[in-house]
Amino acid sequence: MENMLEVKNLSISFGGLRAVSEFDMNIGKGQLYGLIGPNGAGKTTIFNLLTGVYKPDEGIVKLDGQDITGKKTIDINKAGIARTFQNIRLFSQMSVLDNVKVGLHNHYHYNTLEGILRLPRYRKVEKEMNERAMELLKVFDLEKDAEYLASNLPYGQQRKLEIARALATDPKLLLLDEPAAGMNPNETKELMETISFVREHFNMTILLIEHDMKLVSGICEELTVLNFGKVLAQGPTAEVLNDPQVITAYLGE
Template sequence: MALLDVKNLSISFGGLRAVDGFEMQIEKGELYGLIGPNGAGKTTVFNLLTGVYKPNEGIIKLDGEDITGKKTIDINKAGIARTFQNIRLFKQLSVLDNVKVGLHNHYKYSTLEGILRLPKYKKVEKAMDEKAMEILKVFDLDGEADVLATNLPYGKQRKLEIARAMATEPKLLLLDEPAAGMNPNETGELMETIQFVREHFGMTILLIEHDMKLVSGICEELTVLNFGQVLAQGKTADVLNNPEVISAYLGDE
């Protein structure tokens, strides 16, 4: 059984079919790429998978559970986490506190316990601090735990965003153009980070990306979208050599 199983996913906006009959199966532990020209519908697919949009048709199953049309918070609890093309950190919070935000699905105390700083609040906060530091250490960010997120270099902000997503303990990690705005050195470090996350956490990853060097270097399989429809699907090398893909997308590079 595929970890992510998407069948006949479709959505229209004002009569425009933004995604039409989209299908995808991703196996557990796979590093999968979703590519296509600007406006092809890639981010719309991510928004459907994460509950930002509700599909007009189709089924989304995560690890056998039907999550179609559920709220974003419920889909996150079910096991999907994402990052964004434009980094969305709490920039005036510390690196540590950004990761702690991702832990709140698993560590809880009541509002009253928080206001009064009761023993349970202190116990939970201590546990969250320790867990957040463990995660930061994995990403080699523990030395900057007290630094404001806005003061991190761009590449480390991207790494922190991935660390925060991993704090939610997802089954599937969606990365939306993580290399956007990066220089070649930062892109190389990002590639290593993504591969490390996959191996260290046993993570299944779905990646939207325009950087073909990154895509060809780490993705095992690809789906190519064009005008909201699947143009090609399969092993990365086969898809990137597909004449239709070259004509529709890679020929523009």
């Protein structure tokens, strides 16, 4: 299997404290991969390194063979990494449709003058963006809510909208940061189905940070477990979750 993401020897320190140390991870194209670990293990720091929020002190990150180490967030997004956040970051006072259209601006362009004067090119591009955004909303059964304010959607639907907006950037790799946070069991079950569907429908490679072990064991093929910024275990999900070191790290025994 070809790798979509290759991470080698990734390290970063903050004020002398080593937050992530010599982190390695390979994710194959089309894989649904999990990154887990106790609170404070460094998982979100790794997402921030992968997306250009932080620049690593050492190490290499390659996306589909392209070296993206230390690039700016916008350039990494254009290269093909999109993410969601543990705390939903929608444009709450914009419509559901417009939230998705924000994600489309990587691929649809008109200049300021064309926009102000609403010239034919502006109208053509806006029509194409509306059509593409509605296609994405249909995938998540949100098309009927297109004109609603994003803040008026139920929590589970806001999560779906955030994923739809990330997919609008046409990524190669989708990073999901604790998507089940704050969800009840029914919403979590629906989310599992949504993530699996996204992977199949878009032939998407997905990396997931999650604390809900039922969700992780239900959909992730392989896992990396992080503890104090270092890899504790790595491999097929069932094997990793049965590793005594992993059980100890989680239960604190």
